[in-house]
Amino acid sequence: MLYYKFSDYLKSKYGAKVYKLPINIPVTCPNRDGRLSDKGCIFCGEEGAGFENLPTSMPVKEQILQNSKYIGENYKSEKFIAYFQNFSNTYLPLEYFKNYIIDACAENVVAIYISTRPDCINDRYLEFLKGIRDEKIIDIVIELGLQSVNNNTLKMLNRGHGLAEFIDAVIRINKFGLDTCAHYIIDLPMDSMSDVIEGARIISALGVKQVKCHSLFILKDTLLGELYNNNEITPITKDEFIERTISFLEYLDPNLVIQRLIGRAPEERSLFCNWGTSWWKIRDELEAKMEREGNFQGKKFNYLNGKACIN
Numbered sequence: 001m002l003y004y005k006f007s008d009y010l011k012s013k014y015g016a017k018v019y020k021l022p023i024n025i026p027v028t029c030p031n032r033d034g035r036l037s038d039k040g041c042i043f044c045g046e047e048g049a050g051f052e053n054l055p056t057s058m059p060v061k062e063q064i065l066q067n068s069k070y071i072g073e074n075y076k077s078e079k080f081i082a083y084f085q086n087f088s089n090t091y092l093p094l095e096y097f098k099n100y101i102i103d104a105c106a107e108n109v110v111a112i113y114i115s116t117r118p119d120c121i122n123d124r125y126l127e128f129l130k131g132i133r134d135e136k137i138i139d140i141v142i143e144l145g146l147q148s149v150n151n152n153t154l155k156m157l158n159r160g161h162g163l164a165e166f167i168d169a170v171i172r173i174n175k176f177g178l179d180t181c182a183h184y185i186i187d188l189p190m191d192s193m194s195d196v197i198e199g200a201r202i203i204s205a206l207g208v209k210q211v212k213c214h215s216l217f218i219l220k221d222t223l224l225g226e227l228y229n230n231n232e233i234t235p236i237t238k239d240e241f242i243e244r245t246i247s248f249l250e251y252l253d254p255n256l257v258i259q260r261l262i263g264r265a266p267e268e269r270s271l272f273c274n275w276g277t278s279w280w281k282i283r284d285e286l287e288a289k290m291e292r293e294g295n296f297q298g299k300k301f302n303y304l305n306g307k308a309c310i311n
């Protein structure tokens with residue numbers, strides 16, 4: 001096995017094909033609405049992370065119904081993950097949040113995945129989620145945007161949080177027995193290979209359960225787009241991206257599930273996206289190189305639990 005694919009994990013855990021249904025609720029983000037900043041992360045487009053969601057005005061139950069009908073028919077799937085994808089889905093009063101989550105506990109929904117920032121989750125939200133997990137017998141995964149473990153990079157990205165907030169959030173999520181998925185941008189030009197390797201090591205040491213890797217999209221009408229147009233930032237090459245991703249996987253705990261290795265962005269909104277190549281061609285190239293060179297996830301996962309101890 002080259003790496004632990006999400007599809008394999010879902011099949012073994014739920015015994016069937018499982019699809020993520022995007023759910024869109026009326027939230028924003030403290031890094032956009034002025035609480036922390038009004039500029040947002042320099043790569044963030046106006047839609048936040050998601051591009052294919054139904055309108056926020058549509059009730060959660062209806063979104064699940066419509067999406068599950070469409071996906072169920074087209075992809076022959078009977079089990080689903082309700083995925084609160086866009087912006088920071090815990091950035092709203094707890095009472096509202098509770099209602100949205102309860103509405104998502106629909107028939108055939110086996111898990112709820114909630115995307116948010118590391119500084120937008122606390123014990124009160126987690127306690128409620130733990131209760132829902134136990135009462136409804138439904139898995140809960142908190143997807144946290146980390147992107148880089150280099151604090152200087154996080155500042156340059158205008159993330160509005162540092163590494164400490166991510167560490168704190170994961171420790172709390174673990175304490176409540178819930179799972180974390182970390183989002184990580186492998187090819188940030190301001191990061192080095194050693195940052196990416198340290199990212200894999202920190203994610204593994206914290207007991208994060210899943211990772212979603214991204215390639216850097218440079219979208220129109222973003223601060224990053226401005227830097228790109230002014231030649232103040234140059235994307236790394238596709239070969240470097242592949243090298244970084246392989247090293248990232250090698251240092252990662254082999255039990256960590258890889259939700260995705262490379263992302264897709266709508267081309268019409270992008271100034272730069274996946275080196276003008278299909279995401280799946282890059283994935284195939286990466287997998288072929290791993291096969292050829294004998295690389296696999298966890299190959300270098302040998303650094304925890306007192307590596308230097310004598311006994």
Ligand code: SF4
Nearest residue numbers: 029031040041044087
């Ligand atoms: S935290 Fe997410 S939603 Fe908020 S500005 Fe950054 S990328 Fe956009």
